[in-house]
Amino acid sequence: MLTVTPVRAFADNYLWLVQGLADASRTAVVDPGDAQAVLTALEQSGLSLDAILVTHHHPDHVGGVAELVERTGARVFGPAAERVPAVSTPVRGGDEVVLDSLGLRFAVLDVPGHTAGHIAYYGHGALFCGDTLFSGGCGRLFEGTPEQMLASLDVLAALPDDTRVFCAHEYTLSNLRFAMTVEPDNADLHVWQGEAASLRERDVPTVPTTIGREKRINPFLRSRTDGVRRSAEAHAGASLASPVAVFAEIRRWKDGFR
Ligand code: ZN
Ligand code: FE
Numbered sequence: 664m665l666t667v668t669p670v671r672a673f674a675d676n677y678l679w680l681v682q683g684l685a686d687a688s689r690t691a692v693v694d695p696g697d698a699q700a701v702l703t704a705l706e707q708s709g710l711s712l713d714a715i716l717v718t719h720h721h722p723d724h725v726g727g728v729a730e731l732v733e734r735t736g737a738r739v740f741g742p743a744a745e746r747v748p749a750v751s752t753p754v755r756g757g758d759e760v761v762l763d764s765l766g767l768r769f770a771v772l773d774v775p776g777h778t779a780g781h782i783a784y785y786g787h788g789a790l791f792c793g794d795t796l797f798s799g800g801c802g803r804l805f806e807g808t809p810e811q812m813l814a815s816l817d818v819l820a821a822l823p824d825d826t827r828v829f830c831a832h833e834y835t836l837s838n839l840r841f842a843m844t845v846e847p848d849n850a851d852l853h854v855w856q857g858e859a860a861s862l863r864e865r866d867v868p869t870v871p872t873t874i875g876r877e878k879r880i881n882p883f884l885r886s887r888t889d890g891v892r893r894s895a896e897a898h899a900g901a902s903l904a905s906p907v908a909v910f911a912e913i914r915r916w917k918d919g920f921r
Pocket of ligand 2: 723724
């Protein structure tokens with residue numbers, strides 16, 4: 664199994680450090696918004712940085728890229744459809760990222776919605792999905808449409824249930840508060856809420872989650888269930904004819920949820 668360690672940055676970002684299977688002293692980092700946090704983690708553990716994988720252009724995901732390249736010479740993979748500093752290999756859905764020195768390979772998935780060119784990396788039973796899928800939630804639609812985001816989430820939901828999902832933020836507890844408002848009778852959701860609350864009390868990350876769990880508890884992956892549809896219709900005060908309409912309604916609902 665892949666060894667993946669969170670580097671914490673800002674209020675709630677996780678910059679994921681992935682150790683090579685071929686050589687555990689070499690790493691790749693996903694979405695390094697803060698160079699110093701990564702450099703400190705590398706130094707403390709005696710690891711070197713070979714590659715940087717970027718999911719989308721937001722500053723909390725790319726802010727450290729240029730400095731890390733300068734300091735380590737790491738190669739940078741990033742979304743071909745977005746402007747990201749210092750990218751050496753632009754990639755898009757269908758491409759494969761091959762990291763020979765690490766013995767790692769990742770398939771690139773197109774997951775537009777949060778941003779227009781957002782990508783995710785999938786390999787070795789792990790998914791690095793940036794701000795597309797969170798535990799109990801999904802990214803806000805800054806640049807994409809509900810149609811695009813639902814299609815992107817469908818791509819992720821089709822991955823094996825035991826896929827470990829390395830989201831870029833610790834948003835779980837606030838997401839679950841909303842999820843329980845949408846689906847108050849979802850027993851799996853209550854179980855995960857209890858587990859997540861106790862992890863957070865001990866300051867332990869709730870991430871990675873898994874695709875299997877998210878399919879059971881995440882309202883944004885459940886737009887096709889009767890329960891989520893009924894809740895969305897009650898909130899909208901109208902019947903919602905399609906899964907996209909249900910998804911759009913719960914995304915709007917969450918945007919204003921406190
Ligand atoms: Zn973002
Ligand atoms: Fe972010």
